[in-house]
Amino acid sequence: MLVSKMVQIEFADSRIRAVDxxxxIRRAAESASLNLFSRYDVQLQMPMVIDDNKVVVEIKVPEEIVGTFAVGNHLRGIASYLLNRCNGRYDQYVFGxxxxNYNEIPAPEMKSDSLPMVDRLEAISEFAKLLERSxxxxxEQISRILIILKEASRS
Structure with missing residues (x-):
């Protein structure tokens, strides 16, 4: 079983923001994820921007090693990539x-406009019951639903 951790990525130097x-950072995370997965079975997801200015990455760590998994130590491949493969673009931002810097944070609230899975399954169940009737x-209700589905697939 995998345990999910959310980690905020920030530059140590305040003159640059991670979102910039x-x-x-995404290319660096992609490179680092291969190493993490092959060595520790850790899944590093694609970094994403939340709140318009924070860069957050989700890490899925096997339950057996979650207690000893040091986030900063294991994510140093991202910084290494930025320093070694970006033509010196980030050399001036090394601070101490x-x-x-990697800070573990609580999982952010994700806004979702989608229908909850429970409601979707209930709708499927109701439609299946309707199909059983003749x-x-x-x-008439099935015909109306089919018209709506056809209109939705066109747009």
Whole structure:
């Protein structure tokens, strides 16, 4: 079983924000994720921007090693990538031998406009029950649902 951790990535130097370097951070995370997965079975997700200015990455750690998994130590591959593969773009932002800081945070509230899975399953169940019936009222309702589905698939 995997335990999910949310980690905020920040530059150690306050002159630059992580959100300003999001594309390079994403490439660095992709590179680091291969190493983490092959060594520890740790899954590093794609870094994302939340609250318009924070860069957060989700890490899924196997339950057996979650207690000893040091986030900062294991994510140093991201900083290494930025320093070694970005043509010196980030060299000036090293502060006290550090380029990045990693802070574990509570999982952010994700806003979702989608229908909850329970409601979706209930809708499927109700439609299946409707399909079992063959009376005129059921056929009329099925026809209306099919029209709505066809209109939705066009847009």
């Amino acid at each position: 370097a999001i594309q390079d 031998k550090r380029l990045l 009376d005129s009222e059921a056929m």
